[in-house]
Amino acid sequence: MAPTFIDLFAGAGLFSAGMMRAGFNPVLAIDLDREAVASYCRNVSPCAVRGSVTDATAVPKADVLIAGPPCQGFSTLGRRDPTDIRNDLSLAILPWIEAASPSLVVVENVPPFLRSAQWRRLARRLGSLGFRIQTWELEAFEFGTPQLRRRAFTVASRIGTVPRPQAGSLRISAGDALFAPIVPDDPMHRWPTPAGIAAERIVLVPPNGDKRDIMRDRPDLCPPSWARVGCQATDVWGRINPSEPANTLRCTFQNPSKGRYLHPFENRCLSLREGARLQGVPDSWIFEGKNYPVARQIGNGVPIPLATAVAVSLAQVFSQHRDLVDKAA
Missing domain, CATH: 3.90.120.10 (DNA Methylase, subunit A, domain 2)
Incomplete structure (x- = not known):
């Protein structure tokens, strides 16, 4: 059976598309943007619904939870306002993690997020829930995307160390x-x-x-x-x-x-x-x-080739530790 995942702040589903290419099956995707949800349902899977991530009710179980909370308050392209109310939305994923009980969690954002107070709070809570935390800063161009786009991934695992994606030889202008x-x-x-x-x-x-x-x-x-x-x-x-x-x-x-x-x-x-x-x-x-x-x-999405590279690494550790996943379920 294919491992399952939930996508929070899913947008139009670019991150989900990468997950599916690596063999994962979405059971729920949620976003506030009505048109993004319609795009997700049209191109990725009919599992997307319009709603707020702050409402963690009727959460299904899933093997993996991915999330791309708003980056505007952390991005160097913006004002980097520490009082931006969107910054704390990264913490809204915690009740979902407790309810869905995933073995792996991936939070995608801009690199400055890793140096924020919100990230430190998130990491402490994930640690208290039994996750081991890794962080990656990956350049999308090195993974087959025709664009310079550096993104940060917080990878939390209950089942083993996730191998860092290795840049490929494909370079697309x-x-x-x-x-x-x-x-x-x-x-x-x-x-x-x-x-x-x-x-x-x-x-x-x-x-x-x-x-x-x-x-x-x-x-x-x-x-x-x-x-x-x-x-x-x-x-x-x-x-x-x-x-x-x-x-x-x-x-x-x-x-x-x-x-x-x-x-x-x-x-x-x-x-x-x-x-x-x-x-x-x-x-x-x-x-x-x-x-x-x-x-x-x-513009808000994770480049699909980069998302796929991350998902392949998740699939590797998932395959190696399937017995732990089954025991947790």
Whole structure:
């Protein structure tokens, strides 16, 4: 029988997809975002429900529990506000662990989470529940994702040491992902049409260029803030280098003012399909919602190749210690 798992803060199910590739079977996924839940049910499994992780009622038993609590309060891309109320949501998984009684728990977040007060509280409680704690910081590009995206994994085990995933030899550039043929009329191959000043700026950006090219050639199109920050935030209004991995894909990847998200050659930002490809999402997936809700689902996910590498390591220890799992059940 395939080992089972619960996915908390599941989003559209990218982490779950990696778990399933390694042989795990989802029994429940939960998220507050209605459209993300619909995407999960459409592309991953019909087990997803809309709800709050703070409500740990009717929790099924599962062999593994995975969770990706909000990272905004810890991310270096944000304000890193220690009072952000979302930070404590990482602790909301504890009642689920007590109820589901999993043998393995994996909490995914940004690396600064591992140095937070919330992580220390979580680790102490997991230890009191009989888990041994490991932490990994993994670079998604080293596991076959065409994107630089460093993520932290807290791995808690009651059954043995989980082997750290080993980086593979496969390296995929952004161009490898973006330039593969797209099926005609793919409903995910859509992007906001640039207009006005935005359109004028984009045509000025050469291959591998960014806002500095606009500042040089058309200073009248540049706000005073660009001059004030100087050489900071140079990736904004930047084109992706097709020979390299893309920068970390944020939820705002269809807004060129938020990062290096312009198509390498065409005068537009990335399409939703192209953004999904940078997360290792198959072209068969169709996300539910309008542009920004879909971009949020894509940008919030764990790249599927990275999720798969983590899940394979879980499967190894699970297979080696199946007798302990059966005894605990």
